[in-house]
Amino acid sequence: MGLDVMQDSQPIAQAVIDIIAEQALVEPSEIRHDSTLADLGLDSLGLVECIFGIEERFGISVPFNANTPDQPGFDISSVGAIISEVERLVARQAA
Amino acid sequence: MRRVVITGAGTLNPLGHDVAATLEAMRAGRCAIDRLTCRDVERLTVRIGAEIRGFEPETHFDPRRMSLLDRATQIALVAARQAMAQSGLEVTEALGLRAGVVMGTAGGGNTTVDDNYRTVYQEGKNRVHPLVVPRLMHNAATSHISMEFGLKGPGYTVSTACASANHAMGQAFHMVRAGMADVMLTGGAEAMLCFGGIKAWEGLRVMTLDTCRPFSRDRTGMVQGEGGAVFVFEEYEHARARGAEILAEVAGFGMTSDAGDIVMPDRDGPVRAMRMALADAALPPQALGYVNAHGTGTAANDRVESQALGEVLGAHLRAVPVSSTKSMHGHLIGGTSAVELLACLMALREGVIAPTVNFTEACPDCLVDAVPNVARAARVDVAMSNAFAFGGLNAVLVLRRA
Numbered sequence: 344m345g346l347d348v349m350q351d352s353q354p355i356a357q358a359v360i361d362i363i364a365e366q367a368l369v370e371p372s373e374i375r376h377d378s379t380l381a382d383l384g385l386d387s388l389g390l391v392e393c394i395f396g397i398e399e400r401f402g403i404s405v406p407f408n409a410n411t412p413d414q415p416g417f418d419i420s421s422v423g424a425i426i427s428e429v430e431r432l433v434a435r436q437a438a
Numbered sequence: 439m440r441r442v443v444i445t446g447a448g449t450l451n452p453l454g455h456d457v458a459a460t461l462e463a464m465r466a467g468r469c470a471i472d473r474l475t476c477r478d479v480e481r482l483t484v485r486i487g488a489e490i491r492g493f494e495p496e497t498h499f500d501p502r503r504m505s506l507l508d509r510a511t512q513i514a515l516v517a518a519r520q521a522m523a524q525s526g527l528e529v530t531e532a533l534g535l536r537a538g539v540v541m542g543t544a545g546g547g548n549t550t551v552d553d554n555y556r557t558v559y560q561e562g563k564n565r566v567h568p569l570v571v572p573r574l575m576h577n578a579a580t581s582h583i584s585m586e587f588g589l590k591g592p593g594y595t596v597s598t599a600c601a602s603a604n605h606a607m608g609q610a611f612h613m614v615r616a617g618m619a620d621v622m623l624t625g626g627a628e629a630m631l632c633f634g635g636i637k638a639w640e641g642l643r644v645m646t647l648d649t650c651r652p653f654s655r656d657r658t659g660m661v662q663g664e665g666g667a668v669f670v671f672e673e674y675e676h677a678r679a680r681g682a683e684i685l686a687e688v689a690g691f692g693m694t695s696d697a698g699d700i701v702m703p704d705r706d707g708p709v710r711a712m713r714m715a716l717a718d719a720a721l722p723p724q725a726l727g728y729v730n731a732h733g734t735g736t737a738a739n740d741r742v743e744s745q746a747l748g749e750v751l752g753a754h755l756r757a758v759p760v761s762s763t764k765s766m767h768g769h770l771i772g773g774t775s776a777v778e779l780l781a782c783l784m785a786l787r788e789g790v791i792a793p794t795v796n797f798t799e800a801c802p803d804c805l806v807d808a809v810p811n812v813a814r815a816a817r818v819d820v821a822m823s824n825a826f827a828f829g830g831l832n833a834v835l836v837l838r839r840a
Contacts, residue, residue: 387701408643409737410657410736
């Protein structure tokens with residue numbers, strides 16, 4: 344499936360939310376852009392599984408190191424921040 | 439109670455092909471972390487590690503036996519030969535019945551698994567070498583050591599991830615002390631610097647692309663290595679009666695489980711393990727003159743281990759050098775605590791504390807004296823070696839000067 348088709352059928356934001364919802368065992372509708380992963384009860388294992396899910400879904404490589412969670416490689420401070428980062432990486436991939 | 443002493447040591451690791459070369463590298467603060475050379479390295483994100491360079495297995499082993507020996511087994515056998523040679527032990531029929539082997543490994547024949555999965559899955563072949571199973575099994579190194587030296591007593595392999603070697607040596611210590619054996623060969627070996635072995639670790643997102651900087655503020659994770667070490671543990675009177683040189687006494691061992699998280703470190707489990715090892719040795723925390731830390735260089739381990747040491751040592755923490763030699767030889771996973779015990783022997787026997795290299799800046803979360811970058815002279819009577827595994831399994835050894 345081409346990238347364009349994928350974006351048409353499911354916006355990036357919704358796909359990221361679905362991945363996080365699956366890990367957090369909540370309905371996608373319960374996740375807000377300003378939710379933090381901690382709010383959703385996701386620990387470090389849940390986080391790396393989310394990142395793995397995102398990489399597999401979008402065919403991108405996410406620069407995330409669990410030792411430096413607060414560094415600017417990939418902002419995970421909220422669901423909205425993660426969506427922005429994924430959009431940036433997908434756009435860079437397409438360019 | 440029977441006492442247990444170390445009468446032989448051997449190693450093959452990224453810092454050296456024997457104990458003397460390894461300790462020389464530790465004294466010099468040499469870092470063996472470099473570019474990885476494994477097959478398909480270009481498909482890895484993590485491309486650094488501590489490999490054993492210049493090791494030529496064909497000069498050590500009969501070519502007809504090579505198909506039985508995974509790299510981890512080769513490492514263990516080379517180390518065991520050195521340890522036995524140093525001990526001067528002659529294994530008679532009678533001693534063979536009172537001698538055994540306990541080795542630690544996390545991945546066993548990981549490289550053999552990787553190579554043969556490649557054969558059947560990637561290359562699509564429907565046939566593998568007939569000796570894949572005896573080559574990959576976790577107990578291969580234990581069995582080959584027992585066969586080479588005729589050690590017919592207890593023999594098995596312990597696999598507790600990054601604490602494997604300490605758990606193995608703790609068990610060997612217990613067996614000699616309890617009278618089940620008079621001599622045990624023990625330690626650990628690991629060789630998983632193959633594509634699959636590194637790729638799996640990459641997935642955890644705890645590896646650094648920089649270098650290993652334990653306890654340093656700018657640390658960004660761990661670096662894998664390969665290697666191992668083997669020791670001869672011997673009952674004290676047995677060693678004395680034959681005039682053996684005693685390298686150190688194994689004074690105490692403690693092991694606990696966090697029963698918490700599968701990967702995140704915990705403070706309470708390590709605290710209890712350290713206290714248990716000291717109590718087993720009948721020594722107060724104030725007796726400690728050196729701690730070889732688990733010190734992986736991850737943000738979480740080094741912070742939590744520092745807190746745990748603070749809880750065990752109290753005000754004495756300031757007076758005890760705490761170094762992580764993983765900064766030099768990398769994390770040898772199941773074999774790591776065996777190589778790290780060599781740093782304890784160096785502290786006890788030579789009065790030299792191995793440094794934590796690649797250290798740039800103290801970290802407010804790690805209030806330990808990490809012996810930054812340069813080895814230090816100190817008289818050490820008691821040394822402790824920590825190993826805290828994924829899965830929350832902790833194993834701590836305490837050694838005393840002979």
